[in-house]
Amino acid sequence: MDADAWGLGWRAIFLINVPVGIVIFALSKRFVPQTRSDRPMRTDFAGVALLTAALLCLMIPLIEGRSLGWPAWLWLLVGVGVLLLAVFVAHSRRRQRTDGSALLPLQLFRNRGFSAGLITQAMFQGAMNAFTLPFILYLQLALGFDALTAGLNLLAFSVGAMLGTGVAVPLTGRLGKALIAVGCVLMAIGIWWTSTVLGATGVGFTGWDAVGGMLTAGLGLSLIIIPLIDVALATIPVADAGAASGTYSTFQQLGATAGIAVSTTIFFAQVGGDWSQASVLDALGASVTVALIGLGIAAVASLFLPGVRAVRAHLEEERLRAEVEI
Template sequence: MTTPAPAPGTTAAPTTAHRARAIAVLVLFLASFMDLLDTTIVNVALPSIARDLDATPSQLEWIVSGYVLAFAVVLITTGRLGDLLGRKRVFLVGVAGFTVASAAAGLAPTAEVLVGARLVQGLFAATMVPQVLSIIQVLYAPKERAGVLGAYGAITGSAAVAGPLLGGILTTYDVLGLEWRSIFVINIPVGVLLMVLGSSAIPESRSDHAARLDLRGVLLSSLALFLVVFALIEGRPQGWPWWIWTMLAASVVLLGVFVLSQRVLERSGGDPLVPLQLFGDRGYSAGALTSFAFFGSIGAMFFGLILYLQIGLGFSPIRAALATLPFSIGAFLASGASVPLVTRLGKGLVFTGLAFFTVAVGWLGQSVAHHGDALQAKELIGPMFLGGVGLAFAAVPLLDVALATVPVRSAGAASGVLGTVQQVGAAVLLAVVGVVFFHTAEGVPSPQVYRDALLNALWVPGIALGMAALTSLLLPGVEAVRRHKDEAEAAELAEAEMTGVEVAGVEVAGVEAAGTPSTPV
């Protein structure tokens, strides 16, 4: 996850004890871990879900992309709801809804019910996650946050490693006799615990001048995104009838209307969902394009790979998870090494990471094509590890570099938009990969058919990553990154001195943070 840039203007809750603060942070960390786990844990269970519920290929796509799409369309709105109504209150609502949706997913009797439960899961995940970093910044003074945010990064990195592995273990070894259902049921006791502890340990806070909700923008953007993803996922099995093309055309029209409404609202002094003035900055626009293509490529690659390993080659869920584990390990190890390089290399580090990731996708395709049905997990160690390193090198600095020429006062909104762009990219590219993969896999199932499907599908993340590498060259330079970092730190410390309040016995600054999630490193 990316760390949002703070902006002034929060009234914090009354003093809480140090012990309560530690419990509050633990609750927040576990909530983020649970969300990230559910974005990765489901992949290795897809073949088992398909067999048990007789799920169609398009339903498998919805199980993954529905969560991400629902997350994306309400992300900015739920962040603002926390500022308006109270972050603790909105966070607990998110946890409660996520827990109930997880129970519904675990008990789903049909694939349709499971898809619906995943959509609801995504909505409530987007309700709780934006509050996490906002609450942390209320609880801790600026000088204390480095260690807390470092631990937060380690937690999110651990979730990326644990997700596929835990999913493989639970599904392969049929824990509690639930098979794949256990990947959702496990959220229930965790969610209940978080609600109990969070209600007593987390202090309430809200913004003194929160932005108003742009409900028209939410409706227009949500409908436009839903139409394009629905058309891409359902077009192939429906034979691409005229109404699918009508939906695609309507999504373009609605997107145009959305942009126009945002411009009008911005010019009238309102609070648009997406401040279009941000895109007048070349560096920020390059960051948005890079984020869309880069983060969208991750899920797109793994979707086809997991299906090939399990359905094409007969890997068990745990064996498939272990085969892809070097990716998470590479990302986890490289994340720490990337942090001190951000202000030294800037966009050079982003470009290097994207180049590594692009090479890894090509290497993966070559390994699959060369070894054929005899492919073993050991042949995937190299491309998986290199891809993970590339992911970390690109993901860790991308937010800081993309925001380098954005005014500090606009950094919170800008980081929120980037987080949404990442999720939209993940949903759209996954839908495109599904079109390519399942079109090739039509016919008599065989290892050869699924191998060809994967090789064709890998062109989607390969091309997207190449485009991301090119747009990354338009990002702001390293000097701008250093200057922006210094300005942000100075502004935050100044605000701490001016508006500090007593929280947990420590003078802390009131901050307003757009808690912006992204694909985990």
């Protein structure tokens, strides 16, 4: 949007989280059952501090590196982040041996299905963001669309995702990881299709031209994101479910950030100082390549997720637990 609410500029978009958060809080108080552990663990404050500091040191260069010209202090920050990660690993191992209350039980990474789920999630999130942001930049910078019109060109993507939800939910227990692999392929086809349409239509592009590609990409999105967490956590013990879910969400954010950082760095490097439609289209093509590579890696990683039998057992266990809690 072009509105400048309270002088916040583009940052005003985050205000949408306020009413959404209030609604979610109210609904959770009403519908989410209260559960308590019989043996609650101590909070790992040192682990929280170490991991937060490490991720900040690694994320800041990814986000700000291109715009700042990659000064030496950013590379130093990366080194500090790696060092802090090593300290965090050592701390987690020691704490797990002592009382089993580490923020992140490192034995989770020995679970092949869980590790494959983290890679699938990070690559998928990175690929999605590697395409959508440069796509919007192309529409605005090369074709002259305003912010609202450019954003509306993602509407078909959202509609496809909504339609895909109705398909993905009942198929999760039947197809398991195969559904995720199909989703990666469909999303890649949709992104490639949209990119091809953009190249063919040039300055005459309208949102209707890309509806087919965007619907396909959105459908693929749902076939990945809906079943992925259930499939990835299918073989994780209940006692570690909280830590596993938190790790899963962290990799989601890291993947999205890395996808944006890599694709925009390539995008602006490709553009250089030439903001003509053809130059920006070539830059978008480079970002699309990044997205397709990410989806390819996600598709391969999804093949190492837990099998459909484990997924069905996991879903049945969740159903029975929910009935008991209610």
